[in-house]
Amino acid sequence: MKNLRLIFEFFGRNKIPAIIIVITYTVVLFFANDSFGQYRYAAYTRDLMKRVETPDSLYCMPIVSDGDMMSSDSADPYGDFIDSIEEGAKKCKAYTPFSRTTYLAGMFNGTYINCDLFTPDMVERYALPLSGGNWSDMNRKNDDGCINAIASGAFFMNMDVGDVAEVELNGKGSADERTLKFRIVGKLAKPYAAPFFNAAGTEMSSRYLYQRLDGLILMENDELSDALDKCGGYISTTANFMTAYKSGSSQEEKDEYLKYFEDQFSVFTYDELMAESNELISRELKRRLPIPIFLLTITCVALLSISVLVINKKLREYSIYYLCGCSRFKSYAIISGAITLMSLIGGLLNIVFMEGYYYLTSNGFIKGGGETIYDGFSVLFTVIFALVTAFLSIAISLLIFRKSSPIEIYRKYET
Amino acid sequence: MKTLELVFTRIYYDFKQNKSVFTVFLIGCLLCSLSFIFFYGNQLSLKIYEGSDQEVLNEYTINFSEPASYEDIVNSPLIKSDIVLDVEIRCSLTMDEIPKKEMNLSEVAEFDDGSTIYTMSSILYGKDELLQEMGRVEFTDAERKEGKNVVILPSAVSEGVTYNIKTGDKITVSGREYEVVGMSTMFGNFYIPPETFKKGGYTVDSMEIVTSEHMSRSEINQFVADIQEAFPNGVIHHSPLEYFEIAEQNLSSEGFYIICEFIVVSLSFMFLMKYIIDSNNAENIIYSMVGATKKRIFAVIMLENTVIYGVVAAVACVLHKLLYNSFFNQINVSPGITYTLVDYVMIVLAVVVLSCIVSLPFVFSCLKNSIIKNKNKYS
Structure with a gap:
């Protein structure tokens, strides 16, 4: 307790500089973590694309008239439109089933969530990294009428694998009819990126193709179809989709398949997607990293300067402590503790923010977000930066402190 | 001249008395100046458009x-x-x-x-x-x-x-x-x-x-004139000059943002300056006792700050110029940013003026006491 009081007394007549450096340190570290997180998200989705897509993949952007879709009588006009494209594609020998973004909107614990529908092919292909559970359990039969689901995002943070989530889907029936029970068989790992295929947008880099999902991933099967038929859930589909050449197709068959799409709309090969994603990553690297690195360097020197300043102001006080019997080691410990405190407060505030980030963004406390990664690595970086800056400041401050003996310092200040 | 001489001797004395604090203060000033140069080139649309390959x-x-x-x-x-x-x-x-x-x-x-x-x-x-x-x-x-x-x-x-x-x-x-x-x-x-x-x-x-x-602004002006001469019936509906005009309109808001950044990063280092002034306050009291007005002492301290920041900003500009191709150009957010002599002069002037503004509250707090109060404090 006495030591703690001594540590806090270190800031005695230097409260304002200490407060300013803590605020600056926190803000700069926050800005740096955000920039690094956005860069890492772009790189993460590129790696994810490498993992889940094949060199035979094709990304299609059909030309859709929103006016026509709005005036359609169909409950899922985009889905019907893609169905008609798929029907034509089936005539090509290199055809493989389309992967599209089909979803249901629903309410879980009073918050809107999306439930993405994966075909069995997609479950196999897009077996995204999980923090718990297993993708193969999606095929498991449940006796209690629950439907298997993979949970994604902060809404399901407190749920474990095996728990049951009740979701009220948007649909025609009564609230009871529309409420379905889902058994969590797996939880998507941070940053909760799932296939999104950029809805109907024209961006084609991986960052837009795989976006954060706050909701559930369900597998299309008879069990789910029956349940959806009963509750009359509204299924929606977005325009853009992925497909691939059938493995073992000849070049002619591939060309025919590609031409089928090219004659109707824009289509991009895996290589083009990778090239665009790599370009985006190098742009992000150039755009996002220099400023935070610059600011981190300045903050590091600012912390050092405040430490040097406080040490200089406190030299006389510490020489008296020493002359009264306080060991040199204890003086060092008090100084080190106080300097570390300045950097650790900033670091801790950042860690608290990062830990709560997904909860805050999912619940709308912070607008936007989604295309960034805050994980163990971000926390590790924050801790290392806080400790390194503290270490540097302590080392230089102690060098100054050691320069003169306590009696020399005392004489200097008394004369 | 005599005042300037006094300022230089004071700077030398400051350095001699508080070597470590003064060195850290100089490093801080240098970093603040370099950050200002960086933000000047990378956040002013006018500079970005000049070098942009859009x-x-x-x-x-x-x-x-x-x-x-x-x-x-x-x-x-x-x-x-x-x-x-x-x-x-x-x-x-x-x-x-x-x-x-x-x-x-x-x-x-x-x-x-x-x-x-x-x-x-x-x-x-x-x-x-x-x-x-x-x-x-x-x-x-x-x-x-x-x-x-x-x-x-x-x-x-x-x-x-x-x-x-x-x-x-x-x-x-x-x-x-x-x-x-x-x-x-x-x-x-x-x-x-x-x-x-x-x-x-x-x-x-x-x-x-x-x-x-890509053309410079003056080359664009010349090209626009050439178009008008070649096609007298033509009305230039759109040209890159529009972007420069928009950039000029945004200059004040972008400039304000850069100024805020400079103030935030330089604030921590100003406490070092205050410490240096405080540690030499006995000298200021003697000036007062031998007839110098508070205004005069204030002017000397501000001049001292101006000289330090002016010299450091100039050194930062030279350093930036020397290391531009090998380092600073690599970390530029936008490609093709170029700094002219006029830019560097403007930067030095801006850094000096801003440092004076930031240092004002610190200098005032050093001079707030009366002569007799200061005499009692330091004797």
Whole structure:
């Protein structure tokens, strides 16, 4: 307790500089973590694309008239439109089933969530990294009428694998009819990126193709179809989709398949997607990293300067402590503790923010977000930066402190 | 001169008395100055546009008050010059000339002169590439040479447009039948080869010139004057100068942002300056006792700050210039940013003025006590 009081007394007549450096340190570290997180998200989705897509993949952007879709009588006009494209594609020998973004909107614990529908092919292909559970359990039969689901995002943070989530889907029936029970068989790992295929947008880099999902991933099967038929859930589909050449197709068959799409709309090969994603990553690297690195360097020197300043102001006080019997080691410990405190407060505030980030963004406390990664690595970086800056400041401050003996310092200040 | 001499001796004394604090203060000042130089180049749109390689900064749109002939454009020495990468010529289409049926268009907005947003366009040299939405977005050499009736359709991603056409189909535009080869992402422009444009007898209502290289602001001004001289009937509807004008309008808000950044980063280092002034306050008291007014002492301290920051900012500029290609250019957020001598002079002046503003509260707090109070404190 006495030591703690001594540590806090270190800031005695230097409260304002200490407060300013803590605020600056926190803000700069926050800005740096955000920039690094956005860069890492772009790189993460590129790696994810490498993992889940094949060199035979094709990304299609059909030309859709929103006016026509709005005036359609169909409950899922985009889905019907893609169905008609798929029907034509089936005539090509290199055809493989389309992967599209089909979803249901629903309410879980009073918050809107999306439930993405994966075909069995997609479950196999897009077996995204999980923090718990297993993708193969999606095929498991449940006796209690629950439907298997993979949970994604902060809404399901407190749920474990095996728990049951009740979701009220948007649909025609009564609230009871529309409420379905889902058994969590797996939880998507941070940053909760799932296939999104950029809805109907024209961006084609991986960052837009795989976006954060706050909701559930369900597998299309008879069990789910029956349940959806009963509750009359509204299924929606977005325009853009992925497909691939059938493995073992000849070049002619591939060309025919590609031409089928090219004659109707824009289509991009895996290589083009990778090239665009790599370009985006190098742009992000150039755009996002220099400023935070610059600011981190300045903050590091600012912390050092405040430490040097406080040490200089406190030299006389510490020489008296020493002359009264306080060991040199204890003086060092008090100084080190106080300097570390300045950097650790900033670091801790950042860690608290990062830990709560997904909860805050999912619940709308912070607008936007989604295309960034805050994980163990971000926390590790924050801790290392806080400790390194503290270490540097302590080392230089102690060098100054050691320069003169306590009696020399005392004489200097008394004369 | 005597005051300046006093300032220099004070700086030397400050250094001698508090070597460690003074050194850290100098490093801090240097970093603040370098950050100011960095933000000046990377956050002011005016500087970014000067070095940017964005395509829009190479584009000029000219509308003709009276339609020009195809030959007038093609034979112009300006269009033939090396500075011009490509030219897109456009002829406005009237309501009757648009294939409304094939495009499923029920209504098309019509201007007072009967023209619509739809144009028959042609890219003269084929170097300015279109983005593909369907099929091909460039013509083959044979199509260009022979002036074949082939067309690239405008984008369908707009309200009310849904084509019933695929590549290879025929479509009638302005009374002529064309074979559809593809669709671009451009709204409203039907593209045909230049020779087809000529054969069709289309006149040029507007054109877009794309230059081959990025030009400085003065070069852009000169090029705009050249366009006006070459095409007296033409009105420059759009040029890169617009971006510079917008950047000038944003200068105050962007400048304010940079100033705030400088104040935030330099604040921590100002406490070191205050410490140095405080530690030499005994000297200031003696000045007061021998007749110097508070104003005079204030001026000496501010001058001291000005000299330190001025010298450090100048050193930062030299360092920045020396390490520009090997380091600072690599960390620039936008490519092609260049710093002229005028920029460096402006930076040094800005840093000095800002440092004086930031140091004001610190200097005031050092001088707030009366002479007798200070004498009692320090004796």
